[in-house]
Amino acid sequence: MTPHTLRLGTRGSELALKQAEMVEATLRAAHPELHVERVVIATTGDKRPDLRFKEFTDGDRLDKGIFTKELEFALHDGSIDIAVHSLKDVPTVLDEAFLIAAVLERAPIEDVLISRDGYTLETLPPGAKIGTSSVRRIRQIHWLRPDVECVEIRGNVPTRIKKLQLPSDLDAILLAKAGLVRLGLLSSDTGLQPVGETDILSVPSDSTPPTSALISPQSLADNISASPTDKMSVSLPDFPITFPAAILPCGKFLPAAGQGAIGIEARKTDSVTLAYLAAINHAPTFARISTEREFLHLLHAGCQTPIGAHTEIIEDTLTFTAWVFDEQTPDAPPQVINTSAPLTQPLLAASQAAAEVTR
Numbered sequence: 615m616t617p618h619t620l621r622l623g624t625r626g627s628e629l630a631l632k633q634a635e636m637v638e639a640t641l642r643a644a645h646p647e648l649h650v651e652r653v654v655i656a657t658t659g660d661k662r663p664d665l666r667f668k669e670f671t672d673g674d675r676l677d678k679g680i681f682t683k684e685l686e687f688a689l690h691d692g693s694i695d696i697a698v699h700s701l702k703d704v705p706t707v708l709d710e711a712f713l714i715a716a717v718l719e720r721a722p723i724e725d726v727l728i729s730r731d732g733y734t735l736e737t738l739p740p741g742a743k744i745g746t747s748s749v750r751r752i753r754q755i756h757w758l759r760p761d762v763e764c765v766e767i768r769g770n771v772p773t774r775i776k777k778l779q780l781p782s783d784l785d786a787i788l789l790a791k792a793g794l795v796r797l798g799l800l801s802s803d804t805g806l807q808p809v810g811e812t813d814i815l816s817v818p819s820d821s822t823p824p825t826s827a828l829i830s831p832q833s834l835a836d837n838i839s840a841s842p843t844d845k846m847s848v849s850l851p852d853f854p855i856t857f858p859a860a861i862l863p864c865g866k867f868l869p870a871a872g873q874g875a876i877g878i879e880a881r882k883t884d885s886v887t888l889a890y891l892a893a894i895n896h897a898p899t900f901a902r903i904s905t906e907r908e909f910l911h912l913l914h915a916g917c918q919t920p921i922g923a924h925t926e927i928i929e930d931t932l933t934f935t936a937w938v939f940d941e942q943t944p945d946a947p948p949q950v951i952n953t954s955a956p957l958t959q960p961l962l963a964a965s966q967a968a969a970e971v972t973r
């Protein structure tokens with residue numbers, strides 16, 4: 615019998631191809647008999663790297679699907695069976711013929727500040743210029759550090775990193791940790807060690823004081839602010855400069871809905887494909903992204919709306935935090951919303967949160 619072939623549509627960026635590879639590997643592991651064929655499709659967002667996000671319009675409305683539309687055309691005409699997306703780029707309202715049928719296990723969801731001089735959000739000098747085109751990142755930066763300036767940049771992940779090279783008027787850029795990890799560009803700074811390890815090693819073996827006495831409050835503070843989990847570096851192959859990178863913890867800086875998740879879109883009527891996908895879906899990730907995307911949907915928001923969203927699963931409970939910035943009032947602080955719901959009811963955490971938003 616000839617094996618069943620599943621045609622997988624993806625964008626052609628380095629990150630998209632990496633993510634397509636991950637989906638292919640997961641499908642093959644679950645279905646060794648399946649033949650997966652890759653189809654690379656350029657999207658409007660890829661074809662016009664010169665345009666700013668605001669300049670993509672569909673009729674007179676902002677085009678929300680610049681990285682997804684062409685993949686959906688191919689799903690429609692049957693030239694592909696599944697479309698692989700960075701879920702945060704996928705509009706929350708899909709064509710009624712399609713659904714997000716599965717997600718892979720989520721990567722880290724944080725944003726990362728990459729700079730030439732090893733800045734953190736706190737140590738950026740006044741007047742520093744930060745490259746990002748995301749309204750969510752711009753509003754959070756403006757709120758947390760009104761004295762620094764955001765500058766629009768576009769391009770794929772490596773292109774943006776290279777924009778930090780001198781002569782550049784950028785002091786830092788913001789990117790998602792997920793993309794850096796998937797492209798293998800992020801590494802821990804080896805000079806930094808976790809709290810405890812260095813101090814304990816320096817103790818003579820014949821004395822055994824309690825470990826707490828070995829670490830002064832100051833060294834603890836230094837270690838916490840420079841722990842290897844939040845101080846890292848970014849380097850590109852074939853590029854001479856390594857840039858320091860600071861991970862922005864989710865308690866301080868909120869990611870986008872769906873950040874770090876890879877979504878697989880399929881035709882609702884294609885039961886054969888849906889069965890293949892059901893077997894690879896990562897249920898906890900699916901619950902989390904369902905809350906995050908439903909919240910945006912209820913607020914009629916897209917990826918170009920200034921909203922930060924963060925879910926966590928704690929035992930059988932899904933907790934949700936959202937920061938909603940008012941689009942009309944650039945200096946206003948966000949509304950901060952916290953809800954939780956049973957893990958089995960992710961949409962409830964979203965509807966309760968949406969009901970709390972006043973506007």
Ligand SMILES: NCc1[nH]cc(CCC(=O)O)c1CC(=O)O
Pocket residue numbers: 700701702703771788789790791792793872873874875876
């Ligand atoms: N809008 C671009 C985009 N879409 C997904 C990612 C990164 C991977 C992810 O968040 O899943 C990026 C780049 C970035 O924000 O740094």
